[in-house]
Amino acid sequence: MKKKESTLINMVVVLFVTTLVAGLTLGYVNDLTLEPKARARLAKKANALKTVLPAFDNDPVPAVIRVKSGSSRDSIEIYPAFRGNGFAGAAVTGASEKGYSGLVKLMVGFLPDGTINNIEVLEQKETPGLGTKMKGEKFLRQFRGKDPSSFNLKVEKDGGGVDALAGATISTRAFSEATQQAYDIFITHRDSINEQDN
Secondary structure: OOOOOOOHHHHHHHHHHHHHHHHHHHHHHHHHHHHHHHHHHHHHHHHHHHHHOOOOOOOOOOOOEEEOOOOOOOOEEEEEEEEOOEEEEEEEEEEEEEEOOEEEEEEEEEOOOOOEEEEEEEEEOOOOOOHHHHHOHHHHOOOOOOOOOOOOOOEHHHOOOEOOOOOOHHHHHHHHHHHHHHHHHHHHHHHHHHOOOO
């Protein structure tokens, strides 16, 4: 049996078929995983809402308000929370692209008066053991109960009131910027959120 000769046409055809099969396979796998990924993101947000908001009895997820911000490429999400017939607060996403490794995305829970109830880190890719400590209780504690109208959300080095993570000042600045962004959006939209029916 004679060995088949390699020609440019043979190589192009093999490469084309291989690329086509790989592309179709990746597309199929992506389609299979879209729904589970979306469910996982939704579950993460629902858990974050329970963490950052005071007690509430409505479902904030379908009541989400999306607003554009000049300082963020994505829409900012506002999740209004009600208890009984009263406004209990709102959770607002904030983001900064100025982290050491890029995006830092938070969900900040506010009481009706603008005081921070709690903060949950939604996304970050900071240095393990340094910037990732932004998720830690010791760091987050300094924000709870603070009103950003009187508490300067900048790092102490920059004249603010935030105690930076050791060795992770850039990450702390990004965290503070995302928190400030969330606060600014909350204050801008607080009255319209408060007027919503639960």
